[in-house]
Amino acid sequence: MLAMEYRGPKRVRAVQKPMPEIKHPEDAIVRVTRSCICGSDLHLYNGNVPDTRVGSTFGHEFVGEVVEIGPDVTNVKVGDNVIVPFNVSCGRCYFCKQGMFGNCHQANAMATAVGGIFGYSHTAGGFDGGQAEYARVPYANVGPTVIPPGMDLDDAVLLTDVVPTGYQAAEMAGIQKGDTVLVFGAGPVGIMAARCAWLFGAGRVIVLDKEDYRLEFVRNYAPCEAYNFEEIGDPVLFIKKQTDWLGADCVIDAVGAEAAGNALQTITGRKTLLQAGSATALHWAINAVKKGGVVSIVGVYGPTDNLVPIGNAMNKGLTIRGNQTSVKRLLPRLIDHVQSGRLNPKALITHRMPMEEVADGYRLFSAKLDNCIKPILLP
Ligand code: NAD
Ligand code: ZN
Numbered sequence: 001m002l003a004m005e006y007r008g009p010k011r012v013r014a015v016q017k018p019m020p021e022i023k024h025p026e027d028a029i030v031r032v033t034r035s036c037i038c039g040s041d042l043h044l045y046n047g048n049v050p051d052t053r054v055g056s057t058f059g060h061e062f063v064g065e066v067v068e069i070g071p072d073v074t075n076v077k078v079g080d081n082v083i084v085p086f087n088v089s090c091g092r093c094y095f096c097k098q099g100m101f102g103n104c105h106q107a108n109a110m111a112t113a114v115g116g117i118f119g120y121s122h123t124a125g126g127f128d129g130g131q132a133e134y135a136r137v138p139y140a141n142v143g144p145t146v147i148p149p150g151m152d153l154d155d156a157v158l159l160t161d162v163v164p165t166g167y168q169a170a171e172m173a174g175i176q177k178g179d180t181v182l183v184f185g186a187g188p189v190g191i192m193a194a195r196c197a198w199l200f201g202a203g204r205v206i207v208l209d210k211e212d213y214r215l216e217f218v219r220n221y222a223p224c225e226a227y228n229f230e231e232i233g234d235p236v237l238f239i240k241k242q243t244d245w246l247g248a249d250c251v252i253d254a255v256g257a258e259a260a261g262n263a264l265q266t267i268t269g270r271k272t273l274l275q276a277g278s279a280t281a282l283h284w285a286i287n288a289v290k291k292g293g294v295v296s297i298v299g300v301y302g303p304t305d306n307l308v309p310i311g312n313a314m315n316k317g318l319t320i321r322g323n324q325t326s327v328k329r330l331l332p333r334l335i336d337h338v339q340s341g342r343l344n345p346k347a348l349i350t351h352r353m354p355m356e357e358v359a360d361g362y363r364l365f366s367a368k369l370d371n372c373i374k375p376i377l378l379p
Contacts, residue, residue, distance in 0.1 A: 353378065
């Protein structure tokens with residue numbers, strides 16, 4: 001089968017690989033019909049995630065048809081078209097039982113902070129991903145969810161990550177009716193977070209990024225006020241002025257580690273973020289939120305990254321929340337939001353390409369070329 005393969009930082013290609021096989025009675029094999037490239041893949045692509053092995057296949061946002069099941073799979077059958085959440089979760093550990101599918105204790109044998117994630121290095125369990133024609137889906141009774149009849153596959157594939165992550169960002173932000181919500185980042189996740197903020201009762205939504213085409217998109221899509229942070233002077237001061245000097249009620253970080261790229265240091269062979277100046281989205285978030293406010297972090301950081309100015313956070317009485325998204329927990333209500341038209345995820349898709357062009361997809365999305373917001377692969 002044709003699959004994406006990682007060759008080293010900024011080097012990926014499409015290659016022929018052996019077909020995945022059932023290895024456990026609860027596995028399923030899925031023939032992938034749509035597969036996205038995600039901002040999270042860029043951390044891998046840039047070589048910033050420890051134990052990302054050459055030869056591995058990325059891809060944690062995919063939907064497809066079940067073509068084979070192990071003897072213990074009962075929740076899906078051959079022929080079903082399924083949404084595959086990006087989390088690999090066992091469904092029965094202490095954390096899964098609380099709906100914390102993103103923190104499964106069982107799926108990631110490495111027992112790092114993160115649970116299992118498809119195509120996300122051996123730090124996240126070492127599972128091959130879905131940027132391929134076929135994928136092995138472990139714990140197939142837990143994650144895979146049958147796509148409702150009539151749902152567009154382009155909408156369905158964004159339910160594997162971007163929609164739930166934007167939604168969970170807004171949920172964790174603890175938005176109260178009428179709140180001013182500030183979102184850092186107008187990538188697919190920030191765009192969806194801005195849109196979802198309204199579902200939680202926001203009174204005003206402001207987004208900051210530096211890519212004008214993304215700002216233009218989110219301004220119309222969320223809709224919201226959107227500013228280029230390179231053109232507004234000090235972003236913290238700007239937000240204070242916009243909010244009667246109080247600060248935003250809730251702030252969402254939908255940027256993650258790359259924004260602090262200039263502070264990357266290499267320690268024992270892996271890159272770690274240390275003392276990354278004050279120009280990171282997370283610093284701005286903590287300084288631009290009002291006293292007693294909430295900072296919701298969905299942008300991804302490495303396990304040992306240490307970017308919180310704890311003095312400001314403590315003295316302001318902030319609540320700081322973050323997590324990998326628990327996709328499965330949110331799917332029923334998000335399917336409802338899509339079916340009712342309250343959320344229109346497929347509008348984010350700007351580029352569609354065959355597997356053979358996976359390297360172009362990474363290049364465009366990573367460098368923000370050709371007004372790229374969300375590229376999808378059609379294996
Ligand atoms: P993306 O790379 O397309 O978007 C990030 C955006 O942030 C870009 O548009 C960039 O211009 C902007 N940006 C850079 N520095 C900034 C700054 N200082 N202030 C404001 N904006 C800035 O990525 P994406 O797909 O939208 O994902 C965003 C983040 O969310 C990534 O870190 C990704 O790993 C993470 N993510 C987390 C989860 C989760 O479960 N928590 C799931 C999916 C994605
Ligand atoms: Zn993703």
